Amino acid sequence: MKKTTILILLTVLCTLTGVAQNYTIRGTVRSASSGETLISATIYDMLSGKGALTNAEGRYSLTLPKGKVVLRVSYVGYKTVFDTIELDGNKEINYKMATSTELKTVTVRADRVSSHRSSQMSAIDIPVEQIKSVPVLFGEADVLKALQLLPGVQSGTEGMSGMYVRGGGPDQNLFLLDGVPLYNVNHLGGFFSAFNADAIKNITLYKGSFPARFGGRLSSVLDITSNDGNENKLHGNVSVGLVAAKVNLEGPIWKDKTTFNVSFRRTYFDILAQPAIMAIGAMEDGRLNAGYYFYDLNAKVTHRFSSRSRLIGSWYSGDDKIYARMRYDYAYDGNSSGEEKMKMGYNWGNLVGSLRWNYELTPKLFMNVTGAYTRYRNDISIGLEEYDYHYSDVDYYKAEMYYKSGIRDITGRVDFDYQPNPDHTVKFGGSLLHHIFQPDVTGNKLEEGDNSGGTVYDTVLGESRVHANELSAYIEDDWSITESLKINGGINLTGFAVQGKFYPSLQPRLSGRLMISDDLSVKAGYSYMTQYMHQLSNSSISLPTDLWVPVTKRIAPMHAHQVAAGVFYNLKGLADLSMELYYKKMHNMIEYRDGANFFAASAGWEDKVFMGDGWSYGVELLAQRTIGDFTGWVGYTWSKTMRQFDREGQEINNGEPFPAKYDRRHDISIMLSYKPNKNFDCSAVWVFSSGNTGTLPMHEYVDPTTGQTVSYIESRNNFRMPAYHRMDIGVNFHKEKKHGVRTWSLSVYNLYNRKNPFMVYEKNNMHSVINGVHYSSSLVQLSLFPIIPSVSYSFKF
């Protein structure tokens, strides 16, 4: 037995290290024009059939036998590079790739290399340029709304950025900006997402078969990498749209050493509306100054110490601000007068700062050390002052109120990439997150009095913070067992310590790919995920008061098992076709109990929620064309998502299963883009989805003991709203000018003015009749967005 074990260990060791005389080629793949590192570029030896991918830092490592090597370096949208070398020792080779002129624009690449060759399934990369070309509301490019067009990803309510991935809730998505979690990804209640497309380099969405390096959420991981900055010369982009203006600057600080990238976006309808708001104030004989705006600031500085060592500092801050200041003066007569002052501020937003050090320990081992700070806050303050003057007497009343909530994270993380040979890519690492939750603090100060004195009432409630520690360690291996069989397996071990309780979780992950032919593959995957925090929110409207709360002694962590399988086919290089089936079972989900009010949700929040289970299954079809003048995709999802809360004392819907709010049977999205030349491109989107569910009391009766008319609901989410569909179109006119390229973008949202349901409710009407009044009820649908044309101008230099 002992000998067998040693033999197995030796075999594994030989497999990992290789026994022949091997040498390692390593280096970085960059864009020639900007110097940006390219993520997931392919380096492939055409003689041995072995290859590697660049990691998140654009670095690769490929260990091959001594001798002649013909490398093919490729990246979608760039000219493929062929390089023949004689491998007689370890080498560092850096590649700078030129943009392709033959391939035209590429739209979506499902999976990292090619949808049918990668062992990874249920993952989607979207080039940022494609996101910018998708026509959207108010002409503002939006990452999350573009993702909502993909199979398996559902939007919530129209116009909102909420993402519902394979039956999961909006709080089950992990948003990583340069590897650091971001909590609130919405502006203006969800009409815009917090990601400024001008500052982004790469976007990858995982909706299942999660690699072991990710954890902390049940349903998806959105991994966003921001631009490092052009290392050759100063570039910029200025854009002015209907609601926002943006500026982006990037360039070298120290040639070949240090680069920067800064983007800033701000809405300005508060400035445009100021005259009207002041006029309203004047109509009331007072002064009024009010408005709303949001801004995003992304900044990144990258310094290269050597070819083996880089330091990256990145910063994101984004806030929404609502403000109002009013003042009214009035006089009753010559001896009496008064004044009223009111001010209100409502601010919410994120701040993320991180410092990351990349270091190549050996040609095969790469290390990433990250320290980060994240803060999400939500502050409301109101002040009111009233004075009444009569001769020399004065009566006054002053009130101040504030409400604060938020979460802060301090993160330390280390990650390693180890590529012992072309058949293995091993990733391992660990992290420690210290969470500081401040669910809510409410302060009230009242002061009233007159000349002779006054009384002050000062109260502060909820000034308590909850500290929690989240530990994580992982290891994963992407292993090419044979030419046709490849697996990605790993383990994620996490633990969460809160309120003296420790929740451990061991999460296995496994996915595999079997090539049936050169063009056809089948894949399957399993993942187990655990989540230690919940977001308390009104599931239909994304309010800034949605709060993040940790698991507690009473509320256990959520966890989910997901299995998926799929067939992937490459149609003669013209299009990729895929079909994926999935089944996901979720445990310890929380839902508001019947009648729970969303306001001040954190006050006794554990009493407002019940724990239960959910499951979702479905099939996702995707046909996409990525090369040529015409590009785009057609996606279709059939799915069913249910919830069941049947634990004793925590029953919802009498313990019976009920459809989730966003249970939709059919989702169709068609995205087409046409770019005949460099001066013009256009695109169109059509989406269709079954209506969301809602709860309507279909019956009423009278209770004669109270006289109350009782509304009777047979089951939760028993009503389905009308179907949703709309078409958007957009055109871009580009023209090269002396100092750059200007672009006029025109788009129309909801081209055929479909009145889609935002919400449906019962409306009671009262009509005057001869003998009195008559009451009637009707069902009314509220729609938000009619046809909305928009225009924007940008200049890129």
Place this chain on the structure above:
Amino acid sequence: MKTKTKMKRIHYILLAAVVLLGACEKPVDFDPGEVKPYVVMISKPVSDSLMSVYVGYSRFFLDNRSFGTVSDATVTLSDGTGSYTGVYDPRGFLLSGRHYYYTDGEYWMEDSVFYGGYTFTLRPQPGDTLRLTATVPGYDKEISATTTMPQMPEVEVLDLVVDTSEGNYYDEYGGYYGKGNYYYKVRFKVKSSGNDDYYSVSIKHASEYASGSGLTYWDTVNMRNVYFSVNDPLVNSHDLVDAIDGYDGSFYGNEMAFSSELFQNGEHEFTAIFSIWPDFDEFDYAQIPIRLEVRSLSKELYRYEQTSANAEYDSFDGLFSEPVQVICNIDGGIGVFGGATQKTYRTPQSRYGTFQHGDGYYFKKKRK
């Protein structure tokens, strides 16, 4: 309360701003298919009292026809020792309290409204298990329900005082009303049987004068509900019937229902504080009769009362809260059949006068 109301307003303003971005309403063509009405059966027997059973039909929620009472049903009650058939009485249920109605262009006030019901001569006792069945012509199912009358609540009234010190007043909607010189305090202790027990508490006061035999007295026939506050760490709105959130999250309503789970099925002392506004404008606060009613509820009645009250509350706040399903226990229909036992405590008579007439108390007018 002011702060809380303002917070709420801010949210409404925010939502309004969002909606105003482009909102438009349109009626929905709603085809629910065939929505068959349910037969509704409601009975809430109180121990040692005659009981009535309401049988009617539900209606589709967009239908505004009046609710019809079924007068030709066969309603049978059994208590294990025998069966009894209910007799239909068009005045089987007196809906107490006044209500206003509008006709001929004017508002009118009516003192009482009746609903038809099936009456029984049986007076159920604590511990009795009752089964109720009803067959309704044209309705293909027999409907039935069972309840067990709970034991009498174990209650000790500790205190009933009128405090003349200055205190805060709340109006009947829970809003801060102002300061005054009189408020009342009722202190009582409830002791559970050790199992899950369910209770409801209400407080009433006589509201107006009546005259008889040449004397003026407080009319206690039509007692008016008191809105009282219970600032108790165990109590929150989800455990209450007809609850209106008060300042600091305390209960403020005219009926409080709770489960002994709140105090681990042991005993707990509650303090209720309230003010009253009798119709008569010249009165002596100290002489107004007060009544405390404490009931033990069956579990089915408790859950029904809790959910139906929350459903009504939700209808005012529906946009920002989850809808409430009323929990019924009628097989084949909807409604409730749940029993209660009640103990009533009144203010000491000696304190309010020397002569009792009927159900009222004589008093002396407050001297000016």
